[in-house]
Amino acid sequence: MNTTSCVGGNTNGSSSSAMASTGANPSNTAWFGALTGLMPALLLSVVLLVLWEGISRIFKLPEFVLPPPSSIAHLLLTKQATLSVAAWVTAEEILYGFVLSTLVGMVIATTIARFEVMGRAVYPLMVLFQNVPKIALAPLFILWFGYDLAPKIVLIVVMAFFPVALNMLVGLRSTDPNLVTLLRTVGASKTEILLRAQIPNSLPYLMSGIKIAITLSVIGAIVGEFAGASAGLGYMIQFASTQMDTSLVFAALIEISILGMIFYYAIEYLEWKYLSWGPKL
Amino acid sequence: MTMRITPETMMGTSLSKPDAVPHISVRGVSVDFTHAGQTNRVLHDINLSVERGSFASLIGPSGCGKSTLLKVLAGLLTPVEGHVLVAGVAPAEAARARRIGLVFQEATLMPWKNAIDNVKLLMEVAYKSMAKSEIADRAAEMLRMVGLEKAALKRPSQLSGGMRQRVSIARALAMDPEVLMMDEPFGALDAITREEMSEFLLDIWQRTGKTIVLVTHSIDEAVFLSRQVHVMGTGPARIIETIPINLPYPRVEETYSQPGFAVASGHLRRLLKDGHGRKVST
Numbered sequence: 001m002n003t004t005s006c007v008g009g010n011t012n013g014s015s016s017s018a019m020a021s022t023g024a025n026p027s028n029t030a031w032f033g034a035l036t037g038l039m040p041a042l043l044l045s046v047v048l049l050v051l052w053e054g055i056s057r058i059f060k061l062p063e064f065v066l067p068p069p070s071s072i073a074h075l076l077l078t079k080q081a082t083l084s085v086a087a088w089v090t091a092e093e094i095l096y097g098f099v100l101s102t103l104v105g106m107v108i109a110t111t112i113a114r115f116e117v118m119g120r121a122v123y124p125l126m127v128l129f130q131n132v133p134k135i136a137l138a139p140l141f142i143l144w145f146g147y148d149l150a151p152k153i154v155l156i157v158v159m160a161f162f163p164v165a166l167n168m169l170v171g172l173r174s175t176d177p178n179l180v181t182l183l184r185t186v187g188a189s190k191t192e193i194l195l196r197a198q199i200p201n202s203l204p205y206l207m208s209g210i211k212i213a214i215t216l217s218v219i220g221a222i223v224g225e226f227a228g229a230s231a232g233l234g235y236m237i238q239f240a241s242t243q244m245d246t247s248l249v250f251a252a253l254i255e256i257s258i259l260g261m262i263f264y265y266a267i268e269y270l271e272w273k274y275l276s277w278g279p280k281l
Numbered sequence: 282m283t284m285r286i287t288p289e290t291m292m293g294t295s296l297s298k299p300d301a302v303p304h305i306s307v308r309g310v311s312v313d314f315t316h317a318g319q320t321n322r323v324l325h326d327i328n329l330s331v332e333r334g335s336f337a338s339l340i341g342p343s344g345c346g347k348s349t350l351l352k353v354l355a356g357l358l359t360p361v362e363g364h365v366l367v368a369g370v371a372p373a374e375a376a377r378a379r380r381i382g383l384v385f386q387e388a389t390l391m392p393w394k395n396a397i398d399n400v401k402l403l404m405e406v407a408y409k410s411m412a413k414s415e416i417a418d419r420a421a422e423m424l425r426m427v428g429l430e431k432a433a434l435k436r437p438s439q440l441s442g443g444m445r446q447r448v449s450i451a452r453a454l455a456m457d458p459e460v461l462m463m464d465e466p467f468g469a470l471d472a473i474t475r476e477e478m479s480e481f482l483l484d485i486w487q488r489t490g491k492t493i494v495l496v497t498h499s500i501d502e503a504v505f506l507s508r509q510v511h512v513m514g515t516g517p518a519r520i521i522e523t524i525p526i527n528l529p530y531p532r533v534e535e536t537y538s539q540p541g542f543a544v545a546s547g548h549l550r551r552l553l554k555d556g557h558g559r560k561v562s563t
Contacts, residue, residue: 178389181357185376185383186407186456196406200393277392277436 067247075251082236087255089232090221093149094263097156098217102210104157105164109202112165113172114194126165134159134220138227152224159220163212171205172198204278207271214267218260233259302369303330304492305337305354305460310363312349323349325517327363331494331509333459336486338495338503341513342553347496348464349518354494355381355462368459375460379407382453382491384463388445390437390452397424397433400452407456423451426485443474450485460492467502476534479505483532500553504545505532512552521552 056068112119141151225234240248312324331337339347352358356372367375400420427447467475514521
C-alpha cells in the first residue's frame, strides 16, 4: 500500500467523531474569545430546554415517556451520590480500555511500519477484523471474562484499537522521504529512522486516531455494561428503564456525555499543548 | 543578510589552482526506469566533469532528468551504464564517507524540532561518539554562518521559506561535506527571496570553498551562480552543451545587468528551447 492511498484512508469511516476533530481549533484563543464563540450554541441550548420543558408541561406528558428537564435536573442534584459512584465505575472502564487500546494500536502500527513482513501478515487481518460488528462480541466476552472490569476492557480494546493503529500507520508512512534519505545517507538504521523521524512525524496522526478511540471507548464501556454488569452508568440506564424511571435514564445519559466530553477535551488539550507543530488533521 | 564576498576570500578559497583530476566525473552514464513493465531511458550517455571548488549547474526543462542525474551523483541511484566518481570514489561510498551534502527543494526539516536541533540532526546520527556540547557548538556555528543565530530556537513553522532553506543548508554544511548537491533549493521561494538566497549561497560558497552542484530550471539563477552550466534536453535526457559562465566573482545585484549576463542567459534560453523541441518521449 502506498502512502497516498493511506492518506485517503485517514478519515476512516469507523466513526463520525473525525468531524469533531476538524471543528476543534487548537490555537491559543483566549478563554473570553472562546466563550463569545460559544454564545450562539449556549443560547440555542437554552431555547431548546425551555421548549422541552414547555411541551412536557403543556401536553402533560407522563414522566416515564418524556420527563421535563427540571425533573432530570432535580434528580441530578438529589441522586448525585449514586450517579457519581456509577460514573466512577464507567470512567474506570473507559480509562483502562482506552489506554490499552491506544497502546495496542501504537504497537501494531509501529510493528507494521518497521517490519514489512509483519505488515503483510497483520494488516489484511486487521482490516478484515474491522468488519466484524464488535458489539455482537460483547456477550462472548461476558461469557469468557465475567461481569467485572475485564470484559469491558476487552470490548473497548477490540472496538478502539483500529483507528489508533490505522491513523498512526498513516503518520509513520507519511514521513518526508527526503528526510528519510538524508538520515540513511549518514548511516541511520531502520530503527533509528523510526525513532527519530517516523514516530515523531506520526504523533499528530496518532492524536486524531486517539480522538476517535476515546469516543469509541465510551460506547464500548456502555455496551459492555448493557451486555452484563452490576454497576456503572450503562447498567444504571438499563436498570432504570426496566423500572420506567426515565428521568434517571436521562440523568445517567447526561453523566455519560459529561464523562465523554471530559475525556475528549483532555486529549484535545494535550494535543494543543504538545503537538502544536503538527499538521491540522 | 551580511554579504562578505570580497576578492580576498575569493582568492583564498575557491579560485585556488584547479585540480588535474575533476572532483566529480561522469562518463557515459545511462539510467532506465521501469514502470508497469515498461522500461524508459531517463538519462542517456551523460558525460560531465566538475572541478574541485567549482560551482556547476544542471539546467533543463521539467522532466529532463536533471534531478535523476543529481541522485546518481549523490549515490542515491545506480546507473545501468557508465561510471561516476566523486572525489575519486563511487558516489555511494563518497556519501557514506559524508563527503556529499544534500539540499532539497523543500527544506525537509523536522517540524517538531527548532532550528538548531534540526542542524544537529545529521551529526547526532553520524557521530555517535561526539560530545553533545561539541555538536551543539558546531550547530550554533553553522547557524551563525547562515545568519540565523537569532532564530536558533524557532520551529520551522515560525521561519520564512528562505530561512528554512538556510537551516537546511546549515544542516548539510555541519557535516563538512566536500560537495554540496542541491536539487532546486530555491524553487519554492518567491522571486525576491530567490535572488537573496542566490547571493547568500555564493557567499557561503566563497567562504567554504565547497564544490556545489545545483539543479535548477531558472536560467537567471544558473547564470548568476555558476561557473559552468550543463544544459540538459529531453527525449532521452542528455547533456546538450556545457557553457562556461565567465562573469567575474563576486557576483552581486549589478551582475544581472551586465552585458555578459544577458549574452549567457540568451544563449541558454535558445539551447533550452531547442532541447525541449526535440522531445520524443518522457
